[in-house]
Amino acid sequence: MARFNLRRKLQRRISILKRCILRVWNHILTCSLGKPSHNYRMVPPQSLPVSTLPEIASSGYVSGIVTPSAHPPMKMAAAAAMYHDQRDIDSINNKDSDLVALKISLLGDCQIGKTSFLAKYVGNETQDGRILKDGMNMMDKTLLVKGARISYSLWEVDGDEGSSQQIPLACKDSVAILIMFDLTSRLTLNGIIKWYQEARKWNQTAIPIVIGTKFDDFIQLPIDLQWTIASEARAYAKALNATLFFSSAAYNINVNKIFKFITAKLFDLPWTPARNLTIGEPIIDF
Numbered sequence: 001m002a003r004f005n006l007r008r009k010l011q012r013r014i015s016i017l018k019r020c021i022l023r024v025w026n027h028i029l030t031c032s033l034g035k036p037s038h039n040y041r042m043v044p045p046q047s048l049p050v051s052t053l054p055e056i057a058s059s060g061y062v063s064g065i066v067t068p069s070a071h072p073p074m075k076m077a078a079a080a081a082m083y084h085d086q087r088d089i090d091s092i093n094n095k096d097s098d099l100v101a102l103k104i105s106l107l108g109d110c111q112i113g114k115t116s117f118l119a120k121y122v123g124n125e126t127q128d129g130r131i132l133k134d135g136m137n138m139m140d141k142t143l144l145v146k147g148a149r150i151s152y153s154l155w156e157v158d159g160d161e162g163s164s165q166q167i168p169l170a171c172k173d174s175v176a177i178l179i180m181f182d183l184t185s186r187l188t189l190n191g192i193i194k195w196y197q198e199a200r201k202w203n204q205t206a207i208p209i210v211i212g213t214k215f216d217d218f219i220q221l222p223i224d225l226q227w228t229i230a231s232e233a234r235a236y237a238k239a240l241n242a243t244l245f246f247s248s249a250a251y252n253i254n255v256n257k258i259f260k261f262i263t264a265k266l267f268d269l270p271w272t273p274a275r276n277l278t279i280g281e282p283i284i285d286f
Helices: 002-033 050-058 076-093 114-129 162-171 186-190 192-202 223-239 255-266
Strands: 099-108 131-133 136-145 148-157 176-182 207-213 243-246
Touching: 099 114, 099 162, 099 192, 114 136, 114 148, 114 207, 114 255, 136 162, 136 255, 148 162, 162 192, 176 186, 176 192, 176 255, 186 192, 186 223, 192 207, 192 223, 207 223, 207 255, 223 243, 243 255
Parallel strands: 099 148, 099 176, 176 207, 207 243
Antiparallel strands: 131 136, 136 148
16 A cells, blocks of 8 residues: 555656646747647547537547547547447447338229228238328338248329329339229220330339239129120230239238238248139139
C-alpha cells in the first residue's frame, strides 16, 4: 500500500508538471506566432445529436480510421457504443433475411372476381397488406413451408383499358402468372389469349395458370353450356401450356389449392392435385 500511494503521488506530480510545461509552451507559441493555439477536448457521446450517428458511422471511425469531419473526436467507449448501435440497426434491417419473397401476377378482364379471389386467399392479412396503385392492387401473404418462410407478393391488374400500362410492372420477375376469366362470360374466356400474349412480352419463364372464377354461378347454367365452356377453357389452357382450375372465392373452391400447386412446382415438392374433368364439378386439368 505504501508503494502504491507513493506511485500515485509521483504520477500526480508528473501530471501537474506536464500541464505546467504545456501551458508555458502554448504561451510561447501564442507570443511568437501571434495566433491562438487551439486545445481540443473530448466530447462525451451524449452531447452528439442523434442525427450525426449515421455520418460518424460512415466516416470510417468504427473501423479504426478517423477521417476528417466536422465532428470532434469521440472516446473509444463512445465509438464502441455507436458500433453496437449500428449493429442493432443492421439487425433490424435484416430481420427478414430468412424470408423468401416471390411475386405472382393476376391478369384478366374487369369484374371477373380477381379481387375477391385474392382477398379469399390472403384472408386476415388483407387489411394490413393491401396497397392500391393506379390500375393495380397488391397484397402480401406469408406462409411456412417445411420450416421456410415464404412471402407471396400478389399483383393484380384491374383489367380496364388504362390498366394495360401496368402489365410490364406486374409481370416482371413474377414466378407465376394467373390468367383469369369469368366462367359465366365467354367474352372474358376469349380474352385470356390477349392477356397471355401481353404477359409473355415481359416474362418468359413464369408458370402460367388459367383460372375460371365464379364456379358457384357457373353450375347454375344449363349442362350443355357448361360442357361447351369447359371444353373451350381446356382447349385454351392446352394451347397456352397452362394448368386449368375452376374456382369460387365465395365458397373457397380451389383457391388455396391453386397456390399450393404453385408452391409445389416452385420448390419441387411431391404434391400434385387430382385431375378432375367431370362436368358439374370444379375442373382441374393439366
